[in-house]
Amino acid sequence: MFYNALIKKYEAEIEECLATLKIYMNKSVGIGEHSDLLTELDKYVTKLAAAEDSLATLQGHKDTLTGTVNETTPLPHEHGF
Known part of the structure; x- marks a missing residue:
């Protein structure tokens, strides 16, 4: 639930900025002020x-953050960080 909310938040920020x-x-007309x-x-x-960086980061960690980690998906501590 929170994952999807963050995705939508960053997508909305991207659309607003663009x-x-x-x-x-x-x-x-929009420049005068x-x-x-x-x-x-x-x-x-x-x-x-x-916003683009946050969205990419969030999507890159989807499995870990949403609890869908399986045995073939390395956990963050398994990356050697």
Whole structure:
């Protein structure tokens, strides 16, 4: 349940960032209220990267986090970390 909620959270953040960046880069109407456009764009690119990284990390550990680990799936401590 929490796994799916986090997946949806990160997917929503990704969609929000992409939509916002698209508006800023393609629609001059949305730019007027922001005097420092590069700072604003950078904020959303950073937020996008964090959400994409979080989503990939979560998906990469799905078996461990959802309790579907089987004998052929190494546990984190078995990776030698």
